[in-house]
Amino acid sequence: MLSTRRGVIEIGAVPDRAHELLRSVFGYSEFRGRQREVIETVAAGGDALVLMPTGGGKSLCYQLPALLRPGGAVVVSPLISLMEDQVAALEELGVAAAAVHSGLAPGEAEGRERRFRAGELDLLYVAPERLVTERFLELLDASRLALFAIDEAHCVAQWGHDFRPEYLQLGLLRERYAAVPRLALTATADPATRREIADRLLLPGAPVVVSSFDRPNLLYRVVERDGGNAQLAAFLAPHRGASGIVYRRTRDAVEKSAAFLAARGFEALPYHAGLDAGTRSRHQERFRAEDGVVIVATVAFGMGIDKPDVRFVAHADLPPSPEAYYQESGRAGRDGAPADAWLAWGLDDLVLARRRIDGSGADAERQRIERRQLDAIAGYCETTACRREVLLRHFGERYQGPCGACDNCLEPAPAWDATEPVRKALSAVYRTGQRFGAQHVARVLRGEGDERAARLGHDRLSVFGIGKELSERQWRSLFRQLVVRGLLLPDEEGYGALRLAAEATPVLRGEATITLRGERERPPRGRARRRRPEGEPALAEVGGELFDRLAAWRRAVADQHGVPAYVVFHDRTLREIAARRPTSLADLADVHGLGEKKLERYGAALLEQIAAAEPSSGQGPGRASGDGGVAP
Numbered sequence: 001m002l003s004t005r006r007g008v009i010e011i012g013a014v015p016d017r018a019h020e021l022l023r024s025v026f027g028y029s030e031f032r033g034r035q036r037e038v039i040e041t042v043a044a045g046g047d048a049l050v051l052m053p054t055g056g057g058k059s060l061c062y063q064l065p066a067l068l069r070p071g072g073a074v075v076v077s078p079l080i081s082l083m084e085d086q087v088a089a090l091e092e093l094g095v096a097a098a099a100v101h102s103g104l105a106p107g108e109a110e111g112r113e114r115r116f117r118a119g120e121l122d123l124l125y126v127a128p129e130r131l132v133t134e135r136f137l138e139l140l141d142a143s144r145l146a147l148f149a150i151d152e153a154h155c156v157a158q159w160g161h162d163f164r165p166e167y168l169q170l171g172l173l174r175e176r177y178a179a180v181p182r183l184a185l186t187a188t189a190d191p192a193t194r195r196e197i198a199d200r201l202l203l204p205g206a207p208v209v210v211s212s213f214d215r216p217n218l219l220y221r222v223v224e225r226d227g228g229n230a231q232l233a234a235f236l237a238p239h240r241g242a243s244g245i246v247y248r249r250t251r252d253a254v255e256k257s258a259a260f261l262a263a264r265g266f267e268a269l270p271y272h273a274g275l276d277a278g279t280r281s282r283h284q285e286r287f288r289a290e291d292g293v294v295i296v297a298t299v300a301f302g303m304g305i306d307k308p309d310v311r312f313v314a315h316a317d318l319p320p321s322p323e324a325y326y327q328e329s330g331r332a333g334r335d336g337a338p339a340d341a342w343l344a345w346g347l348d349d350l351v352l353a354r355r356r357i358d359g360s361g362a363d364a365e366r367q368r369i370e371r372r373q374l375d376a377i378a379g380y381c382e383t384t385a386c387r388r389e390v391l392l393r394h395f396g397e398r399y400q401g402p403c404g405a406c407d408n409c410l411e412p413a414p415a416w417d418a419t420e421p422v423r424k425a426l427s428a429v430y431r432t433g434q435r436f437g438a439q440h441v442a443r444v445l446r447g448e449g450d451e452r453a454a455r456l457g458h459d460r461l462s463v464f465g466i467g468k469e470l471s472e473r474q475w476r477s478l479f480r481q482l483v484v485r486g487l488l489l490p491d492e493e494g495y496g497a498l499r500l501a502a503e504a505t506p507v508l509r510g511e512a513t514i515t516l517r518g519e520r521e522r523p524p525r526g527r528a529r530r531r532r533p534e535g536e537p538a539l540a541e542v543g544g545e546l547f548d549r550l551a552a553w554r555r556a557v558a559d560q561h562g563v564p565a566y567v568v569f570h571d572r573t574l575r576e577i578a579a580r581r582p583t584s585l586a587d588l589a590d591v592h593g594l595g596e597k598k599l600e601r602y603g604a605a606l607l608e609q610i611a612a613a614e615p616s617s618g619q620g621p622g623r624a625s626g627d628g629g630v631a632p
Contacts, residue, residue: 015040021067022060025093027573027595032057033211038183042147043068047182047206049153049198053213054187054330055308059086062149062183066123067095069181071144072116075125077151078164081284083125085306088563090123094597099125117143128155128166137176145180148173153184154323156200157193167200174202182206188327191396213326213395217333218341220387220406222380224477224519225316225344229260232316235342236266236294242311243287246296247328249317249352257316258296271297288564299324308335308566314342318349321373322380322394335571345381347438347480350374351490378484384413384517407520414518418478419507421470422487422514425478426504428463429488432456434499441498442467442475474519481516546613547578553609557602568602569593581610 018039022028031039035057041048042065052058066073077083083099090097098112098121116124117139130136156167173182184201194208225231232246246261248254251272261268267290269283287293288307295301313332319325325343333339357370376394383390386401386409393399402409428441443450444458447465458464467475479498482488487504491497506512551565551574558565573593582588585603594603 017068018043018064021064024596025067025095026060026064027591027593027598029590029592034209035060038209039064039068041207041209042181042183045179045181047203048184049194049201049203049206049208050183050185050211051189051194051209051213052185052187052211053215054327055215055334055336056187056211058151058185058187061185062147062151063090063095063123065181065183066146066149069146071146072119072121073123073146073149074131074140075123075149075151076128076131076170077125078127078155080127081288082151082306083127085288085564085567087123087125088567089306092561092563092567092598092601093595095123096121097123097125100130101125101127102130113139119144122146128164128170132166132169132172140177145177148177148180148182150182150184150201152186153197153201154186154188154193154327157189157196171200171202187330188323190323190394193323210397213392213397214388214399215330215333216403216405217336217338218329218405219338220329220341220343220391222343222345222387222407224473224480225346225349226473229257229316231344232257232314233261233264233266235314235340235344236261236312239312239340240266241292243290243292243307244294244310244312244314245301245328245331246294246314246316247319248296248298251298253317254296254298261294261296266294267292268294268296271295271301273298289558291565299328305331306334306566307331307564308570309337310334310339311337312340312342314340314344316344318343318345318353318381319377320353320370322376322391323373325377325380326391326395335566337571343381347476347483347490350378350480350483354490375484382481382484382517384408384415411520413520415515416518417513418516419513421467421478422482422507422516423510424463424467425475425482426487426500426508428461428467429498430500430508431461431463432458434491435497437497438476438479442472442479445475446470446472477519478516487514544578546581546610547574549609549613550574550577550606553605557605569598577606577610581614583607583610 015036018036019031022031033052033056038048038050038061042062050058050061052061062073062075075086077086077099080099080101080103083101087097087099098115100109100112104112112121112124115121126136150167150170153167155164156170173180182201182203184197184203186197189197198204198206198208223231227234236244246257246268248257251274254270254272258268258270269286271280271283275283283295284301287295288305310332313329315325315328319328329341332341353374354371357367357374360367360370362370380387380390380394386399386403387406388403389399389401404410424445425441428445432441432444440452444453444461444464445467447468449459449464453459453464470478479488483490483498485503486501487507488498489501491499507514551571554565554568554574558568561568570593573591576591577588580587580591582591585599585607588594588603588606589599
């Protein structure tokens with residue numbers, strides 16, 4: 001495999017050469033967002049901290065400079081699956097790349113390391129645990145280095161949900177290889193996390209390049225959890241046959257949800273740390289390679305998934321923070337086509353989360369940060385504002401809604417003056433002794449006497465039956481919002497019992513009014529409307545016979561090469577071909593994602609598939625030709 005590098009490049013020539021490689025190797029006509037800025041900085045020998053959303057083109061920010069600079073690039077990546085996907089995609093482009101990891105056969109890793117030392121590789125992917133070993137550092141000492149790229153750099157943050165302690169040692173790269181540019185990249189970091197990344201990776205003074213965190217193709221929905229797995233299955237019903245991820249809090253919940261969905265005809269597979277390594281590997285590989293597989297997982301799954309056509313991510317439990325939610329939901333729609341981010345939650349999520357934080361044994365500062373993160377994600381769930389506006393604000397980005405692609409914008413939840421019902425609720429919590437949860441207090445308010453209420457004497461309280469104007473669901477929503485607002489505090493030691501906060505006093509005295517969000521009668525019916533950049537073709541809905549034919553051909557090629565279908569071509573490339581129906585190699589060369597190597601390898605086969613699908617051709621399905629081309 002020939003390297004695409006051309007030796008040392010004069011600084012003034014970087015922009016022209018970068019654009020040439022963008023077109024010839026990667027098949028893209030233009031840079032996206034701030035990619036060019038990062039690429040030129042690193043190619044010229046500078047450091048950078050880069051924040052780009054999932055699917056925003058982070059990998060190009062180090063892959064292209066690796067081809068511009070002499071020597072080989074070392075990419076620090078946390079998961080084997082992510083390394084292998086990246087390497088397979090680069091090999092399809094004709095780029096010399098390899099990964100060294102614990103999953104290789106004896107001697108195979110050593111062979112790849114020898115190739116890197118000999119200058120035969122453009123990029124070498126490695127886990128942080130291996131990189132910091134003295135043996136691997138000696139390999140780097142003996143090699144010509146182009147750059148270091150530290151992917152998923154948020155793993156350095158000790159209060160992040162994907163914390164990897166080995167990332168804390170990567171500061172040694174600056175101390176040991178001061179002349180080699182370093183690039184830290186992540187899709188998830190609020191301002192405090194950015195500072196922590198820069199401090200721990202020793203990137204003082206490096207430019208921080210922040211692209212918009214907006215994912216305009218994602219439709220955000222939040223619902224009250226009411227129906228458990230049946231509610232989840234109802235959400236998945238329109239997505240039957242599509243790939244997706246369902247996140248659950250516990251291993252037991254993962255197993256039960258996966259079994260429930262599988263019994264209803266979904267290709268649902270569990271994934272959690274309690275499964276043996278072989279089962280986890282098989283389930284992950286099926287998700288990567290097949291269409292229509294739904295993975296039900298704890299947060300142990302997903303960080304290394306490069307699959308672009310995930311059509312939904314569902315959270316059936318409350319995530320611990322906006323950062324976790326943004327990163328996990330961002331695994332949907334990496335290809336830019338419409339995708340759903342759905343979250344179901346309830347008051348018990350807050351109770352359990354606070355109990356976990358208080359019982360974690362962590363120091364006071366960490367507990368304070370985790371409570372702040374929990375309050376932020378709960379506030380996101382209960383907001384009546386544009387959800388995209390609230391989510392992006394958390395990352396320091398100003399966005400003015402409505403976005404037209406969240407439930408609050410598509411069908412705004414009604415706001416109502418809840419002052420009197422709130423006073424009734426607070427009074428009922430007080431009168432019942434601040435020792436009971438929302439369900440019991442709501443029953444007292446509605447006058448629903450039972451053996452327990454009679455035994456406790458709650459059916460004789462002045463608050464018994466004063467809240468019949470609201471349904472059980474409305475009272476449940478009201479109590480949840482009062483906890484989010486800090487008027488009520490769940491007593492974790494009392495298994496979810498509610499008690500009054502100091503902030504409740506002015507309301508009880510009639511000195512404050514309270515406006516709450518109402519409950520929708522039905523879920524929003526609108527569809528996500530992706531806001532496309534100027535000039536970008538509207539390809540998301542292009543399909544039909546030719547697209548299906550091309551997709552089947554791609555699957556056969558991928559099976560032959562032993563890689564996921566998206567490594568051969570993304571859906572966007574096939575949809576553009578289906579829309580344009582090119583008739584020559586020159587026409588194909590203008591298609592997004594078709595660089596010189598892929599055009600050489602697959603061009604003739606693609607043209608044959610297009611010709612065979614033409615009604616006027618008078619021919620049956622043609623046999624694909626060209627290097628790597630196979631007939632479906």
